[in-house]
Amino acid sequence: MMVPMKLRALLAAGVIGLGAFSSVQAQQPAKPECIAPAQPGGGFDLTCRVALNGFLETGLLEQPMRTVYMPGGVGAVAYNHIVAQRPGDGNAIAAFSGGSLLNLAQGKFGKYSVDDVRWLAAIGSDYGVAIVRNDAPFTDLKSLMAAFKADPTKIVLGAGGSVGGQDWMKAALTARAADVDFRKMRFVAFEGGGEAMTALRGGHIQAYMGDAAEAYTMLEGGAPIRVLAVFNDKRLDGALADIPTAKEQGFDIEWPIIRGFYVGPKVSDEQYQWWVNAFEQLMKTPEFARLQKQQGLFPFNMAGAELDSYVKERVVQYRELADSFGLIKK
Structure with a gap:
C-alpha cells in the first residue's frame, strides 16, 4: 500500500507511532466529508476548512475531504440528518460550535439530545x-x-x-x-x-x-x-x-465558543477511534497550528472521551443560562 509522502515524513519524525498508524490505516474513510450546517462563509465553514486543509496538507487522509453545506435550524437539520439518516456512516464528520450546544440545551434539535451523537474532536476556540x-x-x-x-x-x-x-x-x-x-x-x-x-x-x-x-x-x-x-x-x-x-x-x-466535530451514534468504535487518532495526530503538526491561527482560532485541542465529558458539562451550563432568560419551557 502506498503511503503519502507527508505521512511518511510524520512517521519518520516519530509524530505518529507505527501502532497508531496501523489502526488508522485499517479504518480509512473512503469518501470523507465535512458537513457545515450553514451557508458558505460563516463559522461552520471555517471549522470544516481547518480539517479539510489540515488533512490534505499532512496526508493523514488518503482521499481528499469535501465540504457539504447543509443549512437549516442553525445546525438542527445537519444534526437530525446525521442521527436519523447516517447514524453509522464513518465517512461523515459534522461541524458544531458552542451555539450548537446551546441549542441542544434548549431542545431546539427536535427529539434528539446531546447524547445522540458521538462527540469527536475540538479544533479550537473562538x-x-x-x-x-x-x-x-x-x-x-x-x-x-x-x-x-x-x-x-x-x-x-x-x-x-x-x-x-x-x-x-x-x-x-x-x-x-x-x-x-x-x-x-x-x-x-x-x-x-x-x-x-x-x-x-x-x-x-x-x-x-x-x-x-x-x-x-x-x-x-x-x-x-x-x-x-x-x-x-x-x-x-x-x-x-x-x-x-x-x-x-x-x-x-x-x-467563549468551542468549535469541533461529531459523528453519528452508530459509527463503529473502530471508525470512531480512527477519527480520534487522526485528529490527535493532526493537532501535533505545525500545519495544524498554522491553519488554526490562519482561521483566527485559539488553541483548544481535545478529542474522544475528554471532549464528550466537556460537551455534556457545557450543555448543563447553557441550560441554566437559557433558563435565566426565560427560554426554557417549564
Whole structure:
C-alpha cells in the first residue's frame, strides 16, 4: 500500500507511532466529508476548512475531504440528518460550535439530545465580538451602548441563528449590560454569518454580533468593518490584539465558543477511534497550528472521551443560562 509522502515524513519524525498508524490505516474513510450546517462563509465553514486543509496538507487522509453545506435550524437539520439518516456512516464528520450546544440545551434539535451523537474532536476556540461597518458612528462599544440605551428601537442587532441561539445570547447579554430589557431589543436572525455580514454591509442592521475568527478572516480579506469589542476576559493575541475587551470598556460580557466535530451514534468504535487518532495526530503538526491561527482560532485541542465529558458539562451550563432568560419551557 502506498503511503503519502507527508505521512511518511510524520512517521519518520516519530509524530505518529507505527501502532497508531496501523489502526488508522485499517479504518480509512473512503469518501470523507465535512458537513457545515450553514451557508458558505460563516463559522461552520471555517471549522470544516481547518480539517479539510489540515488533512490534505499532512496526508493523514488518503482521499481528499469535501465540504457539504447543509443549512437549516442553525445546525438542527445537519444534526437530525446525521442521527436519523447516517447514524453509522464513518465517512461523515459534522461541524458544531458552542451555539450548537446551546441549542441542544434548549431542545431546539427536535427529539434528539446531546447524547445522540458521538462527540469527536475540538479544533479550537473562538470568542464573541461586536462588529459594525467601518463608516458607522460608533467608534467603541461605549458609544454603541449609549445609543442602544437611549433608544433600543434604533439599533438593530443581527447575527446567524434564531432567538435563544448563541448569537442572540451575545445580543441579549449586550442588552443586559446596557441596562436595556432584552425583550425590547430588535434582533434579526440570519442563517449563518455570511448572510448577517451582507445585511450589515447593506445597512439593514447596525451591529453584527459575530465571532472573532470570522472577524479576523473578514479583516484579512479587506472587509469594510470595525470590531468594537471582544467578549473575553482578556485581549486576544495576534491580529486582533488591538481590539479591547468588553470588560475594558466597562461591560461584563464574555462569550467563549468551542468549535469541533461529531459523528453519528452508530459509527463503529473502530471508525470512531480512527477519527480520534487522526485528529490527535493532526493537532501535533505545525500545519495544524498554522491553519488554526490562519482561521483566527485559539488553541483548544481535545478529542474522544475528554471532549464528550466537556460537551455534556457545557450543555448543563447553557441550560441554566437559557433558563435565566426565560427560554426554557417549564
